[in-house]
Amino acid sequence: MFGKKEKANGNDVKESGSSKPQPANEQEELRNNLAGVRKKIVVLSGKGGVGKSTVAVNLAVAIAKTGARVGLLDVDVHGPSVPTMLGLQGEPLSADSSGKIIPLVYGDSLKVLSVGFMLQNKEDAVIWRGPLKYGIIKQFLKDVVWGELDYLIIDSPPGTGDEPLSVCQLIENPEGAVIVTTPQDVALIDVMKSISFCRQLNMPVIGVIENMSGFTCPHCGTTIGIFKGGGALKMTVDMRVPFLGSIPIESRIAIRSDEGRPFVTDGEERSAANGAFDDIVGKIMKYDGGKI
Numbered sequence: 500m501f502g503k504k505e506k507a508n509g510n511d512v513k514e515s516g517s518s519k520p521q522p523a524n525e526q527e528e529l530r531n532n533l534a535g536v537r538k539k540i541v542v543l544s545g546k547g548g549v550g551k552s553t554v555a556v557n558l559a560v561a562i563a564k565t566g567a568r569v570g571l572l573d574v575d576v577h578g579p580s581v582p583t584m585l586g587l588q589g590e591p592l593s594a595d596s597s598g599k600i601i602p603l604v605y606g607d608s609l610k611v612l613s614v615g616f617m618l619q620n621k622e623d624a625v626i627w628r629g630p631l632k633y634g635i636i637k638q639f640l641k642d643v644v645w646g647e648l649d650y651l652i653i654d655s656p657p658g659t660g661d662e663p664l665s666v667c668q669l670i671e672n673p674e675g676a677v678i679v680t681t682p683q684d685v686a687l688i689d690v691m692k693s694i695s696f697c698r699q700l701n702m703p704v705i706g707v708i709e710n711m712s713g714f715t716c717p718h719c720g721t722t723i724g725i726f727k728g729g730g731a732l733k734m735t736v737d738m739r740v741p742f743l744g745s746i747p748i749e750s751r752i753a754i755r756s757d758e759g760r761p762f763v764t765d766g767e768e769r770s771a772a773n774g775a776f777d778d779i780v781g782k783i784m785k786y787d788g789g790k791i
């Protein structure tokens with residue numbers, strides 16, 4: 500992918516394919532490159548802005564905190580949020596002697612890769628059609644030094660478009676999808692599309708998370724159901740997929756995201772969202788292909 504001497508970030512990145520022999524079988528190369536990755540989990544949603552990246556980032560950090568080896572791949576080509584949420588914007592990428600990209604490291608060990616690391620300015624827009632997106636996602640899986648991992652968490656853009664489709668088609672034996680929604684009917688209708696998308700692609704559904712599920716006033720303790728609640732749980736029963744839990748709205752979550760500090764890393768400032776999230780992480784880590 501990136502030649503030995505090429506810098507792997509910045510808009511001047513280009514293919515070094517002319518100097519490298521083309522692989523006889525790219526799918527074989529991809530399979531070999533991911534051979535050390537035990538569990539691949541894709542985070543999906545039907546609607547935008549429901550908290551996929553927040554869930555993906557905090558899930559990856561929370562699992563890494565248990566001592567597991569974790570990678571986080573952001574395949575949101577048009578709106579990569581992972582660099583900001585982990586405070587890694589502007590960090591340079593490098594390549595190993597074979598030209599494979601070395602992911603950045605967050606904390607002690609979390610390996611992170613995002614298309615956002617390849618943009619010179621975070622305001623830069625990427626204007627790519629489907630085949631180009633498929634190509635870069637394939638490279639993210641095939642030409643990156645993922646090494647030995649217990650989990651690879653993949654954050655996707657909303658919907659059932661090119662990026663989630665490419666990921667689901669390219670990775671073999673995925674552990675499954677974690678689907679994020681919010682409680683409104685408009686979000687729930689679209690999450691059902693995500694579930695049928697997974698079914699069509701033989702992607703197991705690990706479960707559904709209802710995010711932004713009520714707001715508990717930090718002053719008086721009253722819970723306000725900003726959006727009507729409970730719809731996701733009912734929908735999962737109707738669709739026969741596991742319900743993983745609900746995460747409340749907390750301003751701290753959004754503030755921490757903007758500061759590049761995942762809310763699961765807060766030691767003393769634990770809240771209802773932390774309790775709910777710990778429970779969800781436990782269920783995902785226990786998932787073994789059966790019912791949760």
Ligand SMILES: Nc1ncnc2c1ncn2[C@@H]1O[C@H](COP(=O)(O)OP(=O)(O)OP(=O)(O)O)[C@@H](O)[C@H]1O
Binds near residue numbers: 551
């Ligand atoms: N439970 C929550 N409480 C408060 N703010 C939240 C919560 N979950 C997410 N947010 C905030 O909502 C915004 C959208 O979240 P996020 O970027 O994770 O959504 P997304 O589904 O990944 O969006 P996109 O579809 O654009 O990729 C962010 O500012 C995030 O910090």
Ligand SMILES: [Mg+2]
Binds near residue numbers: 578
């Ligand atoms: Mg996102």
